[in-house]
Amino acid sequence: MDLVSFIVALVALLIGAAGQRMIGMGWGLIVTPAVALVAGPLAAVLVVNLYGALACLIILPRLWADIDWRRLAWLTVPAVALMLPGMLLAKGLETDLLRIAVGIIAIVGVVVAVAFTAGERSLDGPALRIGAGATIGALNASVGMGAPAVGVYTLLSGWQDRTFVATMQPFWVIVSGVTVAVRPFVAPEGSPDWPLWAWLVLCVPVVAGVVVGDRFAHHVNPTVVRWTIIVLSVLGGAALIVTGTLAMLG
Numbered sequence: 001m002d003l004v005s006f007i008v009a010l011v012a013l014l015i016g017a018a019g020q021r022m023i024g025m026g027w028g029l030i031v032t033p034a035v036a037l038v039a040g041p042l043a044a045v046l047v048v049n050l051y052g053a054l055a056c057l058i059i060l061p062r063l064w065a066d067i068d069w070r071r072l073a074w075l076t077v078p079a080v081a082l083m084l085p086g087m088l089l090a091k092g093l094e095t096d097l098l099r100i101a102v103g104i105i106a107i108v109g110v111v112v113a114v115a116f117t118a119g120e121r122s123l124d125g126p127a128l129r130i131g132a133g134a135t136i137g138a139l140n141a142s143v144g145m146g147a148p149a150v151g152v153y154t155l156l157s158g159w160q161d162r163t164f165v166a167t168m169q170p171f172w173v174i175v176s177g178v179t180v181a182v183r184p185f186v187a188p189e190g191s192p193d194w195p196l197w198a199w200l201v202l203c204v205p206v207v208a209g210v211v212v213g214d215r216f217a218h219h220v221n222p223t224v225v226r227w228t229i230i231v232l233s234v235l236g237g238a239a240l241i242v243t244g245t246l247a248m249l250g
Contacts, residue, residue: 002038002039004038005035005038005039005192006194006198008034008035008037008038009031009034009035009038009039009047009202010201010202010204010205011034011205012030012031012034012035013031013051013055013202013205013206013209014205014206014208014209014212015030015209016028016029016030016031016052016055016209017055017205017206017207017208017209017210017212017213018209018210018212018213018216019209019213019232020052020055020056020059020168020169020172020209020210020213021055021059021165021209021210021212021213021214021217022165022213022216022217022220023165023220023225023228023229024164024165024166024167024168024169025147025150025151025154025168025229025232026147026228026232027048027052027055027147027172028048028052028140028144028145028146028147028236029145029147029148029232029233029235029236029239030232031044031047031048031051031052032044032045032048032143032144032145032236032239032240033236033239033240033242033243035047035048035192036099036144036243036247037243037246039192040192040247041095041096041099041143041144041243041244041247042095042187042189042191043191043192044144045090045141045142045143045144045179045183046144046180046183046191046192047144047192048144048176049140049144049175049176049177049179049180049183050176050180051202051203051206052172052176053172053173053176053177053180054203054206055206055209055210056168056169056170056172056173056176057169057173058206058207058210059169059210059213059214060169060170060173062214063162063165063166063169064166065166066162066163066165066166066167067163067166067167067169067170068163068164068166068167071129071159071163071167072167072170072171074126074129074130074133075129075132075133075136075171076133076170076171076174076175077133078129078130078131078133078134078137079133079134079136079137079140079146079171079174079175080137080174080175080178081134081137082133082134082135082137082138082141083137083138083140083141083175083178083179083182084141084182084186085138086137086138086139086140086141086142087141087142087179087182087183087186087187088186089138089142090141090142090143090187091186091187094248095142095143095244096243096244096245096247096248097244097248098142098143098244099143099145099240099241099243099244099247100240100241100244100245100248102139102142102143102145102148102237102240103236103237103238103239103240103241103242103244104237104241105237106145106148106149106151106152106233106234106236106237106240107233107234107237107238107241109148109149109152109233110148110151110152110155110230110233110234110237112152113151113152113155113156114155114230116155116156122156122157122158123156123157124156124157124158124159128153128156128157129153129157132149132150132152132153135149136149136150136153136175137175140175140176140179141179141182141183143240145236145240146175147232147233147236148233148236148237150168151229151230151232151233151236152233154229155226155229155230160222160225160226160229161222165217
């Protein structure tokens, strides 16, 4: 086992779990690029979904009362429906080229969303929710990076209160759980070559990150949340472009 890739995964899982607890996103934006750089893009999809489901399961009981069940259903159903096409897309196309394309789209999407909401406008409804859910599901299953689409949706809809953080936990439990369950039958290749003890040890930073995030979650104000979402979404898109480009050049 490559010790460097293992340490990078440990740190990424710790930071990602803390971000997921504090603002409801940040997991895939941090973990996917980091693991993709050291273990490959296919490995990143498995790691981000497996431990992402674990992190959200740990967080879920504390936020249960604030879950927006209606909005959860609007997002989850199309997300699950588009997972298989997303996996088949990644399997049929050059994964690194797909990452670059998704990264560019993510950055453009955030810029458009920020421009739209500059006048304090918001856009929400069944069409946006279905479109957002489908996009998140397809991108998460194909490149492990549905979070930029979440960022665009939150900016357009103005959904950035405590119910967003709460609702994202069961959403990612379902989306990541289904991805992990279906992936072996569609794209079984690409699992990191780590021994069993390493997979178990990686649970530690996930739990630690949730604990750290829980301590600071109540001190984050809405303005900080909004700008954190913007910055993370742009950085996530840039990370996809960089990892995809480096892999193609290598």
